[in-house]
Amino acid sequence: MIELKNLTKRFDRITAVDNMNLTISDGSVVGLVGSNGSGKSTLLRLLSGVYQPDGGEVLVGGKKLFDNPAAKGECYFIPDFPYFYNNSTINSTAFLYRNLYPNWSEEQFNRFCSVFPIKRDAKIINMSKGMQRQAALILALSTCPKYLFLDEIFDGLDPVVRHLLKKILIEQVSEHNMTVIIASHNLRELEDLCDRICLMHKGRMLMERDLDSLRLCFRKVQVAFLEMPLVPNIFEGIDVVNVWQNGNVFNVTIRGTEEDFMPQLNALNPAYVSAMPLTLEEIFISEMEEAGYDVNSIL
Incomplete structure (x- = not known):
């Protein structure tokens, strides 16, 4: 289990992690997202x-x-830019890791060397960005970590290797109860893999929730009227995150399920109303807007 208790980290006047509290159970795959x-x-x-x-x-x-x-x-941590010595190869680094990591598995090492298309005796520093990440993954997984921390691991990987990595991580979690925390801006990849999402902004945890429950908590709704209802506020009493209006057509992001808001909208006799779940990226944008992140000025 991972426990953060009032965790704080500063760099000069910048507070990078600000009084954070969090508990993560073993065997979880957690996506860490944020601005x-x-x-x-x-x-x-x-x-x-x-x-x-x-x-x-x-x-x-x-x-x-x-x-x-x-x-x-x-534990094993793969940073955004994995570091290797100038003459490092997979074989030479494995020789070092055999003495550093008590759970090192030669069987796993040979298996992952055969799965990922990497030359074991080639200098890692001369490889492409994606190949360097694959080399780091071979070495990381061969240490059989109980806790694996990955920073932007999908960056530079081609679609086939991304699919392979997700398959391997799911296998390691289910068979060995490994805990994985992935920081990434690639929300689509996290959506396929994670069972929990933590949203950070300015060093604080804005939200942490199971992915399934998070999907149930938001809807994007389009509602259109032939004649506008004679009410001061169409969405009064509904937990609206944001609204975009074009004439008699409204596109609304609502926090809640259809059972929460559909009766009220149907009572207004709309010509058309439709509700769909938000993607993880859409949830991220709406939550960041509510936190004061000026999305419109960027987009």
């Missing part, structure tokens, strides 16, 4: 013991990781 500079990468470095907290604490498997090599042996 640029929201603190996602900093949080992953705190979780993996790279950074020491300035306040509060982070416990992974009940242990503090900073300056704790034994606990770090159960």
Whole structure:
């Protein structure tokens, strides 16, 4: 289990992670999303013991990781830009990792080397961005981590390798109860993989929820009228996130299910009304707008 208790990390005057509290059960796949500079990468470095907290604490498997090599042996962190020495190959790095990680599996190493199309004796630094990520994944998965932290891991991977990675992660979670936390802007990939989503903004956790329940909590609704209803506010009493109007047609994002708002809308005798679930990207945009993120000025 991962526990964050009033976790805080500062860099000079910038608070990258601000008094954060969170609990993540073992065997979960958690997507970490948020605006640029929201603190996602900093949080992953705190979780993996790279950074020491300035306040509060982070416990992974009940242990503090900073300056704790034994606990770090159960974790693996792949940053946005994996680092390798100039002469590093998969084979030479594996030789080092055999002595560093207590759960290293030679069987898994050979298996993943055969699954990913990477030359084991080629210099990793000369590989493309996507191939370097695949090399990092081979080494990470061969350590058989109990906790795997991934930062923008899908960036640079082609569609076939992305599909392969998701399949492998699901397999490792189901067979070995591995916990995976993925920070990514690729919300479509997270939607296929994660069972829980955490939304960060300015170092704080805006929202954390199971993905299935999150999908049920929002609807995009289009409603059209032949004649506008004679009421001061058509959507009064409905939890509206945002509204876009074009004449007698309204496109509305509503927090709730059809049972919550359809009776009220149907009572207004619309010519047409339709409700659909939001995608994860649409939920992200609506929540960021509500948090004060000026989406319109960017888009």
